[in-house]
Amino acid sequence: MILITKDNLLSFIDYYHSFHDSYITNINYNIKLSQIEIIIDVYWSGKPKLKEDMTYETNKTKIKMVFNDVKQCNNKEIFLWDYIRKAFMKYIKIKNEEFICFASDEKEPLIYIVCGNIEYDELKD
Numbered sequence: 001m002i003l004i005t006k007d008n009l010l011s012f013i014d015y016y017h018s019f020h021d022s023y024i025t026n027i028n029y030n031i032k033l034s035q036i037e038i039i040i041d042v043y044w045s046g047k048p049k050l051k052e053d054m055t056y057e058t059n060k061t062k063i064k065m066v067f068n069d070v071k072q073c074n075n076k077e078i079f080l081w082d083y084i085r086k087a088f089m090k091y092i093k094i095k096n097e098e099f100i101c102f103a104s105d106e107k108e109p110l111i112y113i114v115c116g117n118i119e120y121d122e123l124k125d
Contacts, residue, residue, distance in 0.1 A: 001066065001119035004100065006091060012120075015065070019046035019087040024078055024104065024111065025062075036067040036113055038124070040084075062123040069116030071099055076110050084110075 004012055016022075019040060026039035040063050048056040071094070088106040092099055092114065103112035 001121045004089075004118040004120060009089060009091070009100075010113050014088065016042055017044060019104075020044055021085040022084045022087075023080075023082070027075065027078075027111070034068070034070045034115075036070055036073060036115075038065050038067075038111045039063070039067065046055070049062070064121050064123055065102070066119045067102065067115040067117075068119070070113060072112075072114040074109075074112055078110050082110055088112075091120070 002008075014016060019041035021044075023041045024038055026037075028037040030036070038078050040123045042061045042063050043058055045059040045061050048058050051057055084104045086105065088101070088103040088109070090101055092101045094114070098117060100118055101112065101114045102118065103109035
């Protein structure tokens with residue numbers, strides 16, 4: 001698994017195009033470990049290529065994100081048709097402690113998680 005840090009956060013979110021058009025397919029909670037794992041079907045990743053038929057090859061993939069040392073979490077009921085328009089990821093301070101925040105949208109998120117760190121990995125079919 002790869003740790004998301006201040007140094008790679010921007011390149012991570014850019015590489016996955018802010019999870020635009022992606023779907024959260026699974027959320028697993030481990031209360032005892034203060035950990036949440038989500039699986040996202042990512043529609044856009046890397047650099048899209050224009051194909052001969054003038055459509056884009058979007059490099060679809062699946063990603064697992066593990067949120068460790070969870071401090072806050074909230075999610076709405078998520079349906080099959082709910083997709084991410086533009087995810088929000090940023091380091092934030094709460095009571096002089098620094099955390100990383102992930103939200104499926106900045107204004108009206110389906111899910112938001114504030115935690116100590118995030119690890120991720122692409123899943124192969």
